[in-house]
Amino acid sequence: MTFDTPPAAFAGASDTATGYDDLFGAIGLHDLVPASLAAWRPLLAEALAFFLERLPEERLAALLAEQFAAADAPAAARAAALLAHCPTLHKLGQVVARHHELDPELRRHLQQLESMPSTLPVAPLVQRIRAQSGTGARLQIADAALAEGSVAVVLPFAWWEDGRLRDGVFKVLKPRVAEHLAQELAVLPALAAFLAARGARLGLPAIDYHGHLASVQRLLTQEIRLDVEQANMRAAAALLADDGAVFVPRLLPWCSAGVTAMERVHGGRVNDAALPAARRRMLGHEMVGALLARPFWSQADPAIFHGDLHGGNLLLADDGRLAVLDWSLTARLAKAEREAVVAIALGAMALDEKQIRDGLARLGMRDAGCPQAERTVAQALDALVRSARPVGFDWLVGLLDRLALQGATGFGAELAVFRKSWLSLAGVLRDLDTGPAADLPLVSIGLQRFFAEMPARMLSRADSRAFSTHVSTADLIALAGAAWPAGMRYWSRLLGNA
Incomplete structure (x- = not known):
């Protein structure tokens, strides 16, 4: 080479x-x-x-x-x-x-x-924190870092409030990280051209490397915008305000554009906790319910999703609640995009290839009706029938991945972050051994929303999707009418794959 x-x-x-x-x-x-x-x-x-x-x-x-x-x-x-x-x-x-x-x-x-132990000198970080947050000497900042991530270091501190000593943490960017990230991101356009040319010589599918790496460039730039993360934390805290099991750490008054100050969560990574099977299953339901189902089944436009749900960002607090950290990367899915996702799921339930391709087109995919896309959708439905499992996010993400590997274009950067978030969360759930039904809380909360909106449906037009479930009454009637054809398609596929 x-x-x-x-x-x-x-x-x-x-x-x-x-x-x-x-x-x-x-x-x-x-x-x-x-x-x-x-x-x-x-x-x-x-x-x-x-x-x-x-x-x-x-x-x-x-x-x-x-x-x-x-x-x-x-x-x-x-x-x-x-x-x-x-x-x-x-x-x-x-x-x-x-x-x-x-x-x-x-x-x-x-x-x-x-989440790694930090080997960086602490004194310069403390000096920068005091200068940017305006804390002076009022806070007791520790002389050792708590953890280090890809772009930032976390330092614990303490302060007096209402006669009690409280614990907090500062998140501050690592030295020269903005410079290093800029150097790396500057390589990406040339890397995209290299990937396209070399991939073609290796006989690999023609992927939109320029589009994908441009999205990576935009998203990674957000990683060092701590002011953006603070805004995301406020939005997420409002979304989860009435959730007793999952929470976002409280922001503290000493935040600035270059420093985030928040309450300290005492606990450990959720995957490291020794928990009985019943508690692990409950935790899995709480995570999917709060971080996926709650924003997905909402009328918010757009809805905010955590974009980096790896194990280091999910802490099991000492009080048994789940703390969700690091909101620098988020996905904001428009309601129209979530409506398209639901349309694809309904098409899969009816084993209707055309409805799935129409949903993919609504999701932004160009050439959703091309022969290659038709074959990929057909193969995905064959696999769904063979699995004898209901439609879930794993199936949908698998379909999107296969289409992307074949060069499908048009899916937005927000959808890519959403897909990444689900894959990361699914990995955490698998390691936590929460059981096979990771999508169950998603379906359960969707059904709760559906029954709650029934009175409003009676007064709305049949084709209106102005509901948190993103589906119209006409869509549901069509799904019910497709039961017999779907049964025929099921047996045809099952026998055809025998």
Whole structure:
């Protein structure tokens, strides 16, 4: 494998190293791609090499020196360390950390990227916090960090309120993280062009790499906007205000554009808690209900969803409630988009390929009626029939993924974040072993909303979707009328796949 400009920092770093292939092979970085997507592994390796060698030489030299110094460490640990070196790759590691197809040892090390011990000097961070938050000496800021993430460090502090000592935390950006992120994001346009050209030579489907990486660029830029995160936290806190099981930490008065101050949550990561099976199932229902079902089945336009639901952002507080942290990345799905999702689900229930394709078109997909899309929808319905399971988010996300891998375009960035959030949450639920029915709270809350809106339906037009369930009375009548044809389609598919 050769590239235009081999990095000078790599030359001579090891007598036995012959290129990135040696490094990636030694640390098993190819295994970040699950076996089901093995055809994409060569492209991932070449894309990572393309990305790394375009970083400033000082950063690349530090990364490679760290790798060769840790030559005797487990491969999975070295892979996680490489990803932690770059904010963009750190986020990639968090996204795939709970993918069930990955090697368990690799997953364990990747999950450490969700919340790591910090090795950064604390004094400069404290100085920056005091300067930006205007706290002076009133607060007792700890001399050791609590945790470190992809772009920020968390420091605990204490203050007196109403005669009691209270606990809080400051979230402050890591030194030079904005500079490093800017360097990495500047590579993405060239990386998109490389991926398109190299993917074509490898015979892979033509994906809209430019569109996808432009979305990544916009979303990662939000990661360092702490003022945006604070606004998101206020919106999420209002949404969950009457939820007794799930909450957003309270913001404190010492927030600024560069520092977030919030109440401290005493507890640990939800996946690390030793809980009886019944409590794990209840926690799973509470998470799906609060973070997915509640915003989805609402009339809010748009509705806010947490966009980064990895294990490090879900803490089980000492009082038994679930705290949801890090609202820097959110998805805001318009009501029309949620109506389209429901239309696709209804089409799947009726095994109606045309209705599914129409729903995909409403969701933004271009060429939803092309032959390739028709085949993919048909195959997804065949798989649904063979599974003998009801339609769920796993099925819908799987359909969207297959279409995306075939080059389907038009799905917006917000939908991509929503999909990522569901996949991350599903991984947390799987690790927590909450049982197979992850979609049950979604269906349950949807039914509650449906029965609550029945009186209003009696006074509304039959084609109105001005309801939190996003479905009109005419849609429901059509679904009921499709019961007999759906039964025929079911047996036809089942026998056809026998």
